[in-house]
Amino acid sequence: MKQLGARPCGDEVVEFRVWAPRPAEVRLQLRDSELSLEHAGEGFYEVVAPVQAGDDYRFVLDGKPWPDAASRWQPKGIRGPSRVLAPERVEPLEDPPARDELVIYELHVGTFTPEGTFEAAIPYLRELAELGVTAIELMPVAEFPGQRGWGYDGVYISAAQSSYGGPEGFVALVDAAHAAGLAVILDVIYNHLGASGSQAM
Numbered sequence: 420m421k422q423l424g425a426r427p428c429g430d431e432v433v434e435f436r437v438w439a440p441r442p443a444e445v446r447l448q449l450r451d452s453e454l455s456l457e458h459a460g461e462g463f464y465e466v467v468a469p470v471q472a473g474d475d476y477r478f479v480l481d482g483k484p485w486p487d488a489a490s491r492w493q494p495k496g497i498r499g500p501s502r503v504l505a506p507e508r509v510e511p512l513e514d515p516p517a518r519d520e521l522v523i524y525e526l527h528v529g530t531f532t533p534e535g536t537f538e539a540a541i542p543y544l545r546e547l548a549e550l551g552v553t554a555i556e557l558m559p560v561a562e563f564p565g566q567r568g569w570g571y572d573g574v575y576i577s578a579a580q581s582s583y584g585g586p587e588g589f590v591a592l593v594d595a596a597h598a599a600g601l602a603v604i605l606d607v608i609y610n611h612l613g614a615s616g617s618q619a620m
Contacts, residue, residue: 421438421459421463421465422436423436423437423438423487423489424436424487424489424490424577425470425476425487425490425501425503425504427472431469431470431471432467432468432470433467433468433470433471433472433474433503434465434466434467435447435465435466435467435468435478436459436463436465437456437463437464437465437478437487437488437489438462438464439464439478439480440461440462442480442481444479444480444481445458445464445478445479445480447468447476447477447478447479448476448477448478448479449468449470449474449475449476450474450475453479454466454468456478470503471503472503472504472505473502473503474502474503475501475503476501476502476503477500477501486499486500486501486575487501488575489575489577490502490562490575490577491504491506491577491586492504492578492579492581492585493575493578493581493585494581494585496564496582497562497563497564497574497575501575501578504586506586507586507590509590509593509597510594510598511597512596512597512601512603513597514600515602516553516554521554521602522551522552522553522554523552523553523554523604524554524556525555525556526540526555526556526557527558527569528540528557528558528560528580528583528592529566529567529568529580529582529583530567531543535566535567535582535583536582536583536584536588537579537583537584537588537589537591538584538591538592540592541591541595544599545599547599547601548600548601553600553602554601554602554603554604555596555601555602555603555604556604556605556606557592557603557604557605558570558606559606559607560583560589560605561573561575561576561580561607562575562578562579562580563580563615565582566582567582570606570608571608571611572612572614572615573608573612574612574615576607576608576609
């Protein structure tokens with residue numbers, strides 16, 4: 420199966436792929452320039468470009484720029500450009516609890532602390548573990564409209580919410596949870612979208 424989105428594949432080289440069966444022209448917008456994508460069959464278009472992690476991009480379909488529907492990072496929210504992400508390695512939990520030993524704390528990142536961010540939740544993890552919690556379940560954090568929400572109207576299902584701290588903050592929270600002996604369960608919603616998600620797709 421072809422992987423969609425932007426994937427670093429070497430030093431300062433990124434592979435971009437999008438499924439766009441309807442447009443007559445598919446291009447990639449990078450900074451102030453555009454590149455044509457090559458048709459790869461079955462509605463897929465792809466190109467390898469001299470880009471690095473942290474660079475912004477958009478797909479341009481018949482002259483109209485769009486964020487990447489398979490984006491992994493939307494630092495300026497759902498209407499802004501997508502950003503190339505080099506995934507960070509998360510340290511695994513050394514001794515994960517068995518299923519019958521799970522004591523789950525459902526955590527809504529946006530309301531758990533006054534700051535409402537992944538990193539702001541970190542100082543409270545040890546206390547949760549001391550209470551007997553063995554896993555935190557994060558309510559959906561896929562990029563959605565606005566700053567706070569329940570997460571059930573996600574637009575970019577592979578991108579961690581920018582107002583919560585984006586993918587870097589998410590990785591920091593998971594690493595800290597594992598260091599505190601807590602497993603992490605991520606609630607994901609793939610079966611419905613909000614109004615903004617319907618338009619973006």
